[in-house]
Amino acid sequence: MLTMMDTFPKRLRGFTAATCAIASLIVLGAAIANPHMAWTPLWVLALLAVASEHQRVRLPNGVVVSPGFMVGMTAIVVFRESAWLAGPMLVGAVMGINQRHLAPTTRGWIAFNAANFALGSGAAACAFALLPKPIVEPLPLGIIAVLPAAIAVVVVEALFVAISFWVEDRTALRTSLSAVVPALLQILPFAFVGLFLGRLYRDLGWPIVLLLVVPILLVRGVFTSYLELRATNEATMRLLIRALESKDAYTAGHAERVAAYARYIGEELGMTPWRLERLRSAALMHDIGKLVVPNQLLNKPGKLTAQEFAIVRRHEHVTVEMLQHIDFLRPIAPVVSGEHSQFSDATAKGSIEAFAIAVADAYDAMTSTRSYRRALTQEVALEELRSKSGTQFHPQCVDALTRAIVRRGERHGAGFEVDTEEWDVAPPIAGLGSAGLGDLAEGLERA
Amino acid sequence: MKFVWRRSLALAFAGLIGAIVAAVAWPSTSTATLCLLCAGTAIGELLLLRSDNRIGIPLSYSVFIVLAANFDWRASISVGLCAFVAAAALRENPAQGTQHQMAARHAIVGGAALVAFRSAHELIGGRERLSLLLGILVITVVVMIAVDEFVRARTAIVSGLHDRGRRAWTAIASSGALMAIGERGVAGIGHLGVWGPILFAIPLVAAWYSFERLDAAHRAFEQTIEALAMAPEFAGLAPVGHSQRVAALALAIGAELDLSATTLERLEIAARLHHLGAVTLDDPSLGGPPTPAATVAHVTADMLRGMESLAAAGDIVARAGSKRSFTFLDARGNAAALALQYANAYDEAVADRGANSRVAVRSLRIAAGECDAVERSVIDALERVTRRELMADSR
Structure with missing residues (x-):
């Protein structure tokens, strides 16, 4: 997939030159046909357009939110009575100017985006100009006048990108066009604000525009700053995972995999994004208690002495205490403590997050190689989950995980492990137990 | 409590939808606008621009600006009363200040907005020109901030004018002004009626959303750090409460030395996590030689440096751990590292070995010997901070 941070591809040169020429001809034609250009709004809105395109924010889910079309819509309203086509197109064209693209290798993107946004704004201006004044002016109805303009800009820009991708590497047009509806929903609020801003600008002059720029x-x-802090928090959680991995090489990748499986379960159960994020954090950090188990005990190949075993048990209490200090880990404390590790009607009312992580943890433990046994196959692991569903595991969580894995066609377990390492002492093929302190203790008792 | 909150929110939304319907059906009556403003105020009382668990600024302040600017005082008082009831009845129980204190504060701020706008309007005259109107609105907001701060100070509630508080006030003031101008226009031109406040509430709600996300991210981050800081203490590799005390002391020293906010943030992370590396090493209580502190610092610093956004904190830990080999480095990072080093040494002497605070500082000063200016200023800062603490304790 092409991203705008890459070098501008040579193959797009012809396409860009052609579309730039078309856009310039349209602007020129419109200017000749209608020479009344309002200059103050042109430079005010052009400056605002460049500034707003620099305010793009990429959300964690990959969606890019930009207030660009808000300025575009303002221009369309402001220029409606004067240069109705040339004005919005010029304002659209300057949106292509982005500081990130000033390097010689990426300069092509400026022309590419300028043509794209100019044609998009032009289409929106046409859609808006086609509506008669009695529809646009009175207010409750006037709001609806935004819709054709917004649809026009989204469709034209999506087509532009789709055709350019097709020129570049012959990818299907459909994938590019599938983004139209989400894009429309994303720009509509900006378009509404832009409409009102345009009316205020037209009636009261440009200082009013500055008032809106401030809150945006x-x-x-x-x-x-939220996104930055989130990244720092992410790094801190990775720190924990690294510390765990340096203590116990067998658990490499375990936390991430448990987080991924927990996410599958959460998605299948229809959790909200906020809740999914908390679930992910809890899943990433669910093994935090292992940090307090001395290295020598965690990696001891043989049996633990009674004294060593007592130390492990003591650390289990400490783990629960630690988890209870942390908001997003509190729900999983009962599982670690072993109090409610069994699913029953009495515990079913507790937080489903705990059960989701328990199922994800058990599944990953069974499908990866541990010091006490090699990885089981996916079929065996899922069968094991199913057979204990309703007694040890939450049935909804087991079903959700099974559905998610089958639907994605993923393969885990013996023969499909991501990192197959060479062990000093090859682990036995068969074995019992899973991850976590409770199971560590259980395995020890059996041994 | 959560149930009550949700029900109230649902009621407020019902009011909002009713008001929108009324506004569409009878566009000319200002009753519809008043209904909308009532609903908006009630919702605004629920949505606060908060930061770091402090009491935030409610979005309803924007509506107060609209009321003061566009409606006569009877309407303002009736909507204000509605806001007062909403605030007193609906608000979640906050960390500081009772519900009634907050309701009273909001009512007083609303009243102040009304009086300020009216007086300024009479003194300066007309809202026929945009520049004059903007001037009057600025005066109104300044009075609102002053009154809000005054009432906060009277009720011993933390100031709302910290970094993010200033941003919150700017968002509320500019959105309130836009709503007011959009609703009534200037000299009869450009009035959007009830749609003005609705549309210009969009950026305000977006501001609220990003403030909430930031707040949630901040809490999550603090707790992640907390969890990691606790690990070596619970594992018995560091004294309980050590990282908390060292972080507090190092931050106090850093603040005394006027370190930048960014450096202080890094210093806090470094101080909270400076023992973390111990958990990846073998536990000396199970046999084997005790791990030297320098090794722990080295391992911790390497771990932190592995993460891009924590690398700066890792540098502080590394410099703090490696005795005097860092004097040639830049003064700021140096001061932070020294703050951590001395906070750590002081805490070990006082909390672990039970030394007297003054004796501990004096022996640290003697141990430092002929040191450079930065190190001397750090020891001086340590002395001032600990002396203040002693005085506060004895009081």
Whole structure:
């Protein structure tokens, strides 16, 4: 997939030159046909357009939110009575200017985006100009006038990108066009605000525009610090995972896999994004208790002495205490403590997050190689989950995980492990237990 | 409590939808606008621009600006009363300040907005020109901030004018002004009626959303750090409460030395996690030689440096751990590392070995010997901070 951070591909040169030429001809034609250009709104809105395109924010789910079309819509309303086509197209064209693309290798993207946004704004301006004044002016009805403009800009820009991708590497047009509806939903609020801003600009002059820029800049600033803090938090959780992996090589990748499986379960159960994020954090950190188990005991190949065993048990209490200090880990404390590790009607009312992580943990433990046995096959692991569903595991969570894995066609377990390492002492093929302190203790008792 | 909160929110939304319907059906009456403002105020009382668990600024302040600017005082008082009831009845129990204190504060701020706008309007005159109107709105907001701060100070509630508080006020003031101008227009031109407040609430709600996300991320981050800081203490590899105390002391020293906010943030992470590496090493209580502190610092620093966003904190830990080999490095990072080093040494002497605070500082000073200016200033700061603590304790 092409991203705008890459070098501008040579194959797109012809396409870009052609579309730039078309857009310029349209602007020129419109300017000749209608020479009344309002200059103040042109430079005010052009400046605003460049600024707003620099306010793009990429959300964690990959969606890019930009207030660009808000300025575009403002321009369409402001220029409606003067240069109705040339004005919005010029404002659209300057949106292509982005500081990130100033390097010689990426400069092509500026022309590419300028043509794209100019044609998009032009299409939206046409859609808006086609509506008669009695529809656009009175208010409750006037709001609806945004819709054709918004649809026009989204469709034209999606087509532009789709055709350019097709020129570049012959990918299916359909995948590019599937983004139209989400894009429309994303720009509609901006389009509404842009419509009203345009009316206020037209009636009261440009200072009013500055009033709206302030809150938008603020929102962007706060949201950016949120994204940064989120990244730092992510790094801190990885720190924990690294510390765990350096203590116990067998658990490499375990936390991430448990987080992925827990996410599958959460998605199948229809959790909200906020809840999914908390579930992910809890899953990533569910083994935090292992940090307090001395290295020598965690990696001891043979049997633990009674004294060593007592130390492990003591650490189990400490783990629960630790988990209870942390908001997003508190729900999983009962599982680690072993109090409610068994599913029953009495415990079913507790937080489903705990059960989801328990199932994810058990599944990954069974499908990966541990010091006490090699990985089981996926069929055996799922069968084991199913047979204990309703007694040890939450039935909904087991079903959700099975559905998610089958639907994705993923393969885990023996023969499909991601990192197959060479062990000093090859683990036995058969064995019991799973991950976690409770099972460690259980395995020891048996041994 | 959660149930009550949700029900109230549902009621407020019902009010909002009713008001929108009324506004569409009878566009000319201001009753519809008033209904909308009532609903908006009630919702605004529930949504606060919070930061770091402090009491935030409610979005309803924006509506107060609209009321003060566009409606006569009877309407303002009736909507204000509605807001007061909403605030007193609906709010979640906050960390500081009772519900009634907050309801009273919001009512007082609303009243102040009304009085300020009216007085400024009479003094400066007309809202026929945009520049004049903007000037009056600025005066109104300044009075609102002053009154809010004054009432906070009277009720011993933390100031709302910290970094993010300033941003919150800017968002609320600019959105409130836009709503007011959009609703009534200037000199009869450009009025959008009830749609003005609705549309210009969009950026405000977006601001609330990003503030909430930031707040949630901040809490999650603090707790992740907390969990990691606790691990070596619970494993018996560091004294319980050590990282908490060292972080508090190092931050106090850093603040005394006027280190930047970014450096202080890094210093806090470094101080909270400076023993973390111990958990990856063999436990000396099960036999084997005790791990030297320098090794722990080295391992911890390597772990932190492995993460891009924690690398700076890792540098602080590394420099703090490696005695005096860092004097040639930049003064700021140096000061942070020294703050951590001395906070750690002081805590070990006082909390673990039970030394007297003054004796501990004096022996640290003697141990430092002929040191450079930065190190001397760190020891001076340590002395001031610990002396203040002693005085606060004896009081």
